[in-house]
Amino acid sequence: MMQTEKLARAVSAGNAWSVSQELALQGDQHALELSNLCAKIFEETEAETQRLERLAADLDATATPDRSGQLHLIEVSAARREDAQRFVSRIQRDGYVGWQQFGGGAAESFFRHEREATLVCLEGTAFTVVVRWGQSRRAARLPGPLRPSANDHNVVNLPSKLWPAYIAVRPLRLAKDRLRPNTRGRRSLGPILSTPESLLEKLFDFAEITPDDHLVDLGCGEGRVVLAAAEKRGCTATGVENDPRLVALAEKRVAGSGVSARQVRIVEADATDFPLDDASVVFLFIPAEEIADTVYQIRSNGFDGRIISHEQRYIPGGIRPTASTVITGNDALTVAYLWP
Numbered sequence: 001m002m003q004t005e006k007l008a009r010a011v012s013a014g015n016a017w018s019v020s021q022e023l024a025l026q027g028d029q030h031a032l033e034l035s036n037l038c039a040k041i042f043e044e045t046e047a048e049t050q051r052l053e054r055l056a057a058d059l060d061a062t063a064t065p066d067r068s069g070q071l072h073l074i075e076v077s078a079a080r081r082e083d084a085q086r087f088v089s090r091i092q093r094d095g096y097v098g099w100q101q102f103g104g105g106a107a108e109s110f111f112r113h114e115r116e117a118t119l120v121c122l123e124g125t126a127f128t129v130v131v132r133w134g135q136s137r138r139a140a141r142l143p144g145p146l147r148p149s150a151n152d153h154n155v156v157n158l159p160s161k162l163w164p165a166y167i168a169v170r171p172l173r174l175a176k177d178r179l180r181p182n183t184r185g186r187r188s189l190g191p192i193l194s195t196p197e198s199l200l201e202k203l204f205d206f207a208e209i210t211p212d213d214h215l216v217d218l219g220c221g222e223g224r225v226v227l228a229a230a231e232k233r234g235c236t237a238t239g240v241e242n243d244p245r246l247v248a249l250a251e252k253r254v255a256g257s258g259v260s261a262r263q264v265r266i267v268e269a270d271a272t273d274f275p276l277d278d279a280s281v282v283f284l285f286i287p288a289e290e291i292a293d294t295v296y297q298i299r300s301n302g303f304d305g306r307i308i309s310h311e312q313r314y315i316p317g318g319i320r321p322t323a324s325t326v327i328t329g330n331d332a333l334t335v336a337y338l339w340p
């Protein structure tokens with residue numbers, strides 16, 4: 001097996017650090033760079049873990065850095081729901097953005113019915129913090145289908161004291177969804193997680209993006225990929241995003257840059273049925289288990305341009321990419337896939 005393929009498999013299996021250390025001992029320069037990068041990612045994650053622990057020194061919560069050296073991931077275990085809730089609001093004030101963005105009664109209901117919350121850094125190093133806590137006895141007794149979900153919490157803003165009412169919101173919301181067939185069966189392409197800036201240039205090299213291209217990022221988050229494609233490659237780009245909060249961030253990012261509104265467009269829409277007639281390249285950074293179906297759907301709808309995606313985990317099933325390679329930046333690594 002080629003060394004590069006070995007490294008790509010090691011990244012997908014989560015053991016890039018140990019495999020690259022072994023190959024580095026045999027004199028492989030690429031493996032040495034990867035091994036040093038894993039050590040750096042771990043050091044950064046450990047330092048951020050310690051910083052968060054200081055931020056929450058008065059709370060009963062312990063933070064642990066991911067030890068794979070592949071991810072800037074920190075897991076926090078809180079003794080009580082209240083500690084988790086305080087921890088989350090504290091790091092939100094510190095710049096982290098929650099996958100779940102609720103306040104008032106919705107936040108109270110969320111913390112009482114769920115067991116974990118994920119927060120990400122959208123600027124600088126892409127840290128992900130997963131906060132876990134014990135579920136209340138009341139929530140544990142509630143059958144899964146009755147437990148309010150993120151969709152229920154987004155329906156209405158109730159005051160804190162009314163948090164138990166979200167149990168009633170669920171059946172109402174489900175009934176309403178059934179009456180609106182155009183919203184049924186819509187697929188989520190995953191929550192926000194930004195492609196680290198340091199990987200973008202090499203991802204564009206891998207997909208051979210030129211000024212003649214029109215790149216469409218399906219699920220563009222805060223817009224960094226489309227903006228970088230326009231700035232670094234001079235191409236036109238469209239970002240498609242269904243979260244209005246992220247659409248606003250992406251629009252702000254584009255407006256604050258030197259690129260024209262004609263060169264980069266941010267569209268608030270469902271990416272799963274977005275027309276790709278003008279596109280020459282589709283960019284996908286979505287969960288591994290969604291990639292195969294999405295590529296299949298894009299091809300079935302007649303798009304015959306390049307599709308580029310990246311993901312550390314193994315991509316199950318579907319139309320196999322013709323090329324894959326490990327991509328490293330100064331603070332992140334990934335495996336890039338291309339369907340030409």
Ligand SMILES: C[S@@+](CC[C@H](N)C(=O)[O-])C[C@H]1O[C@@H](n2cnc3c(N)ncnc32)[C@H](O)[C@@H]1O
Binds near residue numbers: 186191241
């Ligand atoms: C992992 S993020 C990728 C962000 C960006 N492409 C990047 O690489 O930095 C996936 C994004 O897809 C958005 N998303 C999920 N499902 C979607 C859908 N059906 N239509 C539009 N956007 C969607 C999420 O809100 C999130 O911002």
